[in-house]
Amino acid sequence: MGYTYDSVAGSDAAYHMSTYTRRPVLFVKGRGMRLFDDDGSEYLDFVSGIGAVNLGHAHPAVADAVSCQMSRLVHVSNLYHVENRAQLAEELSRLLGGEWRAFFCNSGAEACEGAIKLARRWGRKNKGERAVRIVTAERSFHGRTMATLAATGQPSKQEMFAPLPHGFSHVPLNDEAALAAELDDTVCAVMLEVVQGEGGVHPCDADYLRAVRRLCDQRGALLVFDEVQTGFWRTGKHAFAYQSREVLPDVVTLAKALANGLPAGAVMARGEASRAFESGDHGSTFGGGPVICAAALATIGALRAERLGENAAAAGARLRAGLQRLASDTDLITEVRGAGLMLAAQLGKPCAAEITAAALERGLVLNNIGTEIIRFLPPLMCGPGEIDTLLSVLSDILVEAGGSS
Numbered sequence: 001m002g003y004t005y006d007s008v009a010g011s012d013a014a015y016h017m018s019t020y021t022r023r024p025v026l027f028v029k030g031r032g033m034r035l036f037d038d039d040g041s042e043y044l045d046f047v048s049g050i051g052a053v054n055l056g057h058a059h060p061a062v063a064d065a066v067s068c069q070m071s072r073l074v075h076v077s078n079l080y081h082v083e084n085r086a087q088l089a090e091e092l093s094r095l096l097g098g099e100w101r102a103f104f105c106n107s108g109a110e111a112c113e114g115a116i117k118l119a120r121r122w123g124r125k126n127k128g129e130r131a132v133r134i135v136t137a138e139r140s141f142h143g144r145t146m147a148t149l150a151a152t153g154q155p156s157k158q159e160m161f162a163p164l165p166h167g168f169s170h171v172p173l174n175d176e177a178a179l180a181a182e183l184d185d186t187v188c189a190v191m192l193e194v195v196q197g198e199g200g201v202h203p204c205d206a207d208y209l210r211a212v213r214r215l216c217d218q219r220g221a222l223l224v225f226d227e228v229q230t231g232f233w234r235t236g237k238h239a240f241a242y243q244s245r246e247v248l249p250d251v252v253t254l255a256k257a258l259a260n261g262l263p264a265g266a267v268m269a270r271g272e273a274s275r276a277f278e279s280g281d282h283g284s285t286f287g288g289g290p291v292i293c294a295a296a297l298a299t300i301g302a303l304r305a306e307r308l309g310e311n312a313a314a315a316g317a318r319l320r321a322g323l324q325r326l327a328s329d330t331d332l333i334t335e336v337r338g339a340g341l342m343l344a345a346q347l348g349k350p351c352a353a354e355i356t357a358a359a360l361e362r363g364l365v366l367n368n369i370g371t372e373i374i375r376f377l378p379p380l381m382c383g384p385g386e387i388d389t390l391l392s393v394l395s396d397i398l399v400e401a402g403g404s405s
């Protein structure tokens, strides 16, 4: 309280490592889709803390569950049972459908790191000592720890941190033949985002995913879906993006919206994969703590009760149609991609940062990926009025940026 944008930005520049180029705004409050800055100005949030606040800001059900648990028990570690950890595992298993077992951690990178370790443990048990390789997609993003960075198919993010752990290879997305050529006895898993997020919002084709499942079965590799960004109804009426593609993975990684913006992650596995870890193989001090589990249970309960998946499908369709209209009205948008409320506009000119900066000045929080992609990840209660406001402001900005109308 009492901080100004200038004092905070000054201290940040002096005392914080500069891994982020922060936008010139100080958000101090949020409610639903709205954010408020230190001057009391209101913004519509189309970023959701990078796809984490699916239920909207400051949801009372999550706030109550967290504050209730905070005053009861905060932390005892994974050496002991807590009342709600197994309940959350069971709830996630139900959402995934079938019988799944969980390992809880604190972030998306940790969840993917856990899945990598699980796959290698499974590979050694089931295929032999050489089965340690993991195949992922070009342009993929799985995190910033050393192993998840090695899994990430973006050389620009990796180069400065070599040598990275060995045993990862990257294939072009939606290319069955390229994957088939890569799968041999040394591969223990294929890991994919059903819709690539950080790589620019590129969906996997349903046919491709079916082929990947078939190839994994034929060659004896686990299929891991990284649903860190796509999970919890982000892509529409199904809780997880793969559920609309009718392909069942062996392992699913979760984080981001799991606890509506609090740090939480999970590795979910079924069948033999769910029994690959043995006591002492993996661990986390904080993962699956009582406060996070309370937040996650409240989040899932409210997402379901408020039928936000159905809203994500309807609102996503409206936003997509509006963006496509903008694409035909102005020549700046060349393609609209994504699913549900995980959408991107591909630009024909490298002006995405300028557009998101202009949008912020007009009360819209947008995200650009690189210089030519604008991404839209609003909270899932986003309504038609908010979408129409976005489209109208964006239309003006696109014309100003040089798109003809």
Ligand SMILES: Cc1ncc(COP(=O)(O)O)c(C=O)c1O
Binding pocket: 050, 107, 108, 109, 110, 112, 141, 142, 143, 144, 193, 197, 198, 226, 227, 228, 229, 230, 255, 256
């Ligand atoms: C698909 C995917 N996996 C993993 C991660 C890493 O998550 P975190 O930043 O919580 O470590 C991200 C983050 O954007 C992601 O989008």
